[in-house]
Amino acid sequence: MKRILLPIAILLFSVSSFANGLKIENIRYLSKADTKGDVFVVFDLHWKNAWKNARNNDAAWVFFKFPGRNGDRHAKVAANGHSQIDLFNEAASGIRFDVPDERTGLYVSPFANFRGDVSWRVKVRLETEGLDDRLRSVPPKVFGVEMVYIPKGPFSLGDKDPKATDYGAFYKSDSAGAPDGHIRIDSEAAIAVGPNSGSLYYKKATYVGDQSGPVPATFPKGFESFYLMKYELTQGQYAEFLNSIPDSSTFSRSNFVGRSYYQNKGTIRLEGNEFIAGKPERPMNFMTWDDGLAFADWAGLRPMTELEFTKAARGPGLPGRNEFPWGTADTDQIARIVNSNNDLTMARHLSESDLNDETLPIFGASEYWVMDLAGSVWERVITIGSADGRAFTGSTGDGNINSKNDDWPYNDAGKKGHGYRGGGFYHQRRSEHEFNPYSPIAYRRFGGWSGGDAHMAYGFRCAGNAPSNMENREGN
Known part of the structure; x- marks a missing residue:
C-alpha cells in the first residue's frame, strides 16, 4: 500500500x-x-x-x-x-x-x-x-x-461544393486565382496566400479577410498537437473568473448592464461581492473578444486559430460537400439543441455516455468528440485574414490578466485579428439558415470580421499548447 x-x-x-x-x-x-x-x-x-x-x-x-x-x-x-x-x-x-x-x-x-x-x-x-x-x-x-x-497530423481546408467559396471557404488556387481543389496542411511551415498556382486563396468579399499572406511558420495551423476546450466557455466559468480577478478589473470585464441581458440567455448577477451564474452550464454570451482573451490569460490558456478550428472540427479526412463537424451535410438527426428555456441540452434525455463515432450527428460532436463547434454560440477565432491575426504565434497566458501577450490581437489595442466560425443560436423566433444556428466547417462568411462584440450569440473557447515533447509523459 x-x-x-x-x-x-x-x-x-x-x-x-x-x-x-x-x-x-x-x-x-x-x-x-x-x-x-x-x-x-x-x-x-x-x-x-x-x-x-x-x-x-x-x-x-x-x-x-x-x-x-x-x-x-x-x-x-x-x-x-x-x-x-x-x-x-x-x-x-x-x-x-x-x-x-x-x-x-x-x-x-x-x-x-x-x-x-x-x-x-x-x-x-x-x-x-x-x-x-x-x-x-x-x-x-x-x-x-x-x-x-x-493529435498531431495533416488535415485539409476547403469544401467540395463550389458554392462554399461564395462564403469565404479556402481553396487551392490555380494560376489565375480560381479554385483548383482543397489545401492540405501537412506541416507548420509558412503557407503562401494569393492568386498563384498551389497557394491558399479565397474569394474577395466583405468580412472574410484581406486575401494576403503568407501565413507565417509561427502561426499555429493545427498540424502540431494541441488541446481545445470540450465545451464553449460557460457562464459559471466566467463568474469564477470574475470572482478571482482584481476588483478594478471587474468593471471592464462584467458586461451585464444591457436591458435585454436576462431575456437573451444571460444569467450572471452580482450578489454582495460575489458574481453568481443562475445557469452555470449555459454557454457564455454578451462578452467581448477582449473578455475572452482575459479569461484565456487568467486560465493559462490561449485563443484558437481558424485553422485549428478546422482541424478540430474535421479531423484528418478530406473535405465533403457542406459538411458539419459531425461529418454530414444535414442537421436532421441532431439532438444537441437550445430548448424553449434557452438551455443548451440533449433532446430525448440522451446521455453523452452514448457518444461514439457513429452517433456524432446526434450529439453534434466533431471527429475528435469536441462539442458544439457548430451551433450554440459563434466560435471566435484568430483569423488568417488580417496582418494582426497572422502575427499570432500561439503564446499562452501567464495567469495575470494585467500582463498582455504581444502577439494577441486585443481590440482595445486597436488590432483587428479575429473572426467567427461555426454559426450560433440567436433566439427562438428565428428560422434556421446557413449560419443560424449551425454553419458548415468551411464556411467563413465572417471569418475575417473583428466586430460584433458583446452579443447574445457570440461566445468563446480556449485552446492550450501541448508539451513540446508529448512522448515525455508522466504516468502513475
Missing part, C-alpha cells in the same frame, strides 16, 4: 469546481517548508464520460491560484513529481500528467484506453520559486476545465 508522508503543514479548504460535470473537491495543501521545501496540493478530481482511445482523449486542465487582497496570484506547477494516490489499496486505473512548457497548469487524463466516469485522488507538486512565507501558508484555489487532445 502506498503511503503519504505527513507534511509539516496540512491545510484543508473549500471545494472548487467548474461546470460540465468536472468537479474538484477535498483539497489539501501540503507545505514542507521546514524540511524538503516541497509544496503539494492533493485533491479529488471527478468528471463524467471521460475517454482515451487509439485516436485521442479528453483531459482536465488543472491550474492553481493563491488568493490575495487584490485578485488571485497564479501558481506554476513543477515539471514533474505529480502522482495518483491509490486509496484502499485498490489497483490504480492510471493517470497521465502532461505539463506544457509554460507550466501554468497541467493536463490530467487516463493513462490507458478508458471510457466512463473518473474519480481520482491526485497529488500535484507546485513550483516553489517565488513562494514567500505567506504563500507557503495560504492554501491555493484549484480550478479545472475539461479539454480535448487534438
Whole structure:
C-alpha cells in the first residue's frame, strides 16, 4: 500500500469546481517548508464520460491560484513529481500528467484506453520559486476545465461544393486565382496566400479577410498537437473568473448592464461581492473578444486559430460537400439543441455516455468528440485574414490578466485579428439558415470580421499548447 508522508503543514479548504460535470473537491495543501521545501496540493478530481482511445482523449486542465487582497496570484506547477494516490489499496486505473512548457497548469487524463466516469485522488507538486512565507501558508484555489487532445497530423481546408467559396471557404488556387481543389496542411511551415498556382486563396468579399499572406511558420495551423476546450466557455466559468480577478478589473470585464441581458440567455448577477451564474452550464454570451482573451490569460490558456478550428472540427479526412463537424451535410438527426428555456441540452434525455463515432450527428460532436463547434454560440477565432491575426504565434497566458501577450490581437489595442466560425443560436423566433444556428466547417462568411462584440450569440473557447515533447509523459 502506498503511503503519504505527513507534511509539516496540512491545510484543508473549500471545494472548487467548474461546470460540465468536472468537479474538484477535498483539497489539501501540503507545505514542507521546514524540511524538503516541497509544496503539494492533493485533491479529488471527478468528471463524467471521460475517454482515451487509439485516436485521442479528453483531459482536465488543472491550474492553481493563491488568493490575495487584490485578485488571485497564479501558481506554476513543477515539471514533474505529480502522482495518483491509490486509496484502499485498490489497483490504480492510471493517470497521465502532461505539463506544457509554460507550466501554468497541467493536463490530467487516463493513462490507458478508458471510457466512463473518473474519480481520482491526485497529488500535484507546485513550483516553489517565488513562494514567500505567506504563500507557503495560504492554501491555493484549484480550478479545472475539461479539454480535448487534438493529435498531431495533416488535415485539409476547403469544401467540395463550389458554392462554399461564395462564403469565404479556402481553396487551392490555380494560376489565375480560381479554385483548383482543397489545401492540405501537412506541416507548420509558412503557407503562401494569393492568386498563384498551389497557394491558399479565397474569394474577395466583405468580412472574410484581406486575401494576403503568407501565413507565417509561427502561426499555429493545427498540424502540431494541441488541446481545445470540450465545451464553449460557460457562464459559471466566467463568474469564477470574475470572482478571482482584481476588483478594478471587474468593471471592464462584467458586461451585464444591457436591458435585454436576462431575456437573451444571460444569467450572471452580482450578489454582495460575489458574481453568481443562475445557469452555470449555459454557454457564455454578451462578452467581448477582449473578455475572452482575459479569461484565456487568467486560465493559462490561449485563443484558437481558424485553422485549428478546422482541424478540430474535421479531423484528418478530406473535405465533403457542406459538411458539419459531425461529418454530414444535414442537421436532421441532431439532438444537441437550445430548448424553449434557452438551455443548451440533449433532446430525448440522451446521455453523452452514448457518444461514439457513429452517433456524432446526434450529439453534434466533431471527429475528435469536441462539442458544439457548430451551433450554440459563434466560435471566435484568430483569423488568417488580417496582418494582426497572422502575427499570432500561439503564446499562452501567464495567469495575470494585467500582463498582455504581444502577439494577441486585443481590440482595445486597436488590432483587428479575429473572426467567427461555426454559426450560433440567436433566439427562438428565428428560422434556421446557413449560419443560424449551425454553419458548415468551411464556411467563413465572417471569418475575417473583428466586430460584433458583446452579443447574445457570440461566445468563446480556449485552446492550450501541448508539451513540446508529448512522448515525455508522466504516468502513475
